[in-house]
Amino acid sequence: MQLGNILKADAVKSIASCTSKKRLFHDLGELAEASYNLNASDVIEALLKREDLGPTGVGQGIALPHARMPEANNVVGLFLRLEKPLDFDAVDRQPVDLVFALIAPEDAGVDHLKALALVSRTLRDQAVCTKLRANSETNTLHAILTELEASQAA
Numbered sequence: 432m433q434l435g436n437i438l439k440a441d442a443v444k445s446i447a448s449c450t451s452k453k454r455l456f457h458d459l460g461e462l463a464e465a466s467y468n469l470n471a472s473d474v475i476e477a478l479l480k481r482e483d484l485g486p487t488g489v490g491q492g493i494a495l496p497h498a499r500m501p502e503a504n505n506v507v508g509l510f511l512r513l514e515k516p517l518d519f520d521a522v523d524r525q526p527v528d529l530v531f532a533l534i535a536p537e538d539a540g541v542d543h544l545k546a547l548a549l550v551s552r553t554l555r556d557q558a559v560c561t562k563l564r565a566n567s568e569t570n571t572l573h574a575i576l577t578e579l580e581a582s583q584a585a
Contacts, residue, residue: 432545434553435577437533438508442466443576445512445567452482452519459496459509459532467507467534473500474534488521492564493554497533497547506535506546512563512572529554529563 444462449455456478460471477498481487488494509532516526531550535543553559553576562575 432542432549433577434508434549437506437546438510438573438576439466440570440573442508443510443569443573445514445569445572447514449511449513449515449517452517453479455511455513455517455519455530456482456496458511459530462509462511463507463532463534466509467503469500469502469507469534473502474498477534478532486520486522488519488527489551489554490521490523490525491560492516492521492525492528493560494519494521494527494530495533495547495550495554496530497535497543499535499537499539499543501537503534503536503539506533506539506542508533508546508550510572510576512567514567529560 456475460475463469463474464471477500478496481498487496511530513528516528519527533546566572
């Protein structure tokens with residue numbers, strides 16, 4: 432599995448300001464609808480429901496919200512770069528500015544976990560995060576997220 436297979440270029444966005452976690456999930460829902468034709472309200476509801484089980488802010492300014500939905504046909508990714516970090520109840524209590532959300536089918540099983548592990552590994556790389564934080568152009572953000580696997584495949 433590669434990030435380029437689950438993250439479309441038009442599912443990447445840089446946002447100047449986001450006022451709350453709920454607003455962030457609303458932005459993710461709209462992005463999922465525009466990029467993957469998923470119902471925005473269903474995406475928002477699924478992400479909020481999963482977040483109620485425990486915060487998905489993993490630390491170092493990174494959040495990995497994820498949810499399973501019957502409407503999803505395969506695992507898809509959404510990436511938001513926040514210009515102004517947002518309080519996300521992260522494990523290290525640091526505000527979040529990099530958000531990679533995953534939406535998976537209810538029966539995705541191990542594919543959902545593999546995708547989550549891949550995203551987590553990618554965003555643990557400090558060089559990748561530094562590049563993401565230094566750029567706001569969506570095409571550049573997508574290239575940064577998918578370039579590592581492309582160079583490893585060569």
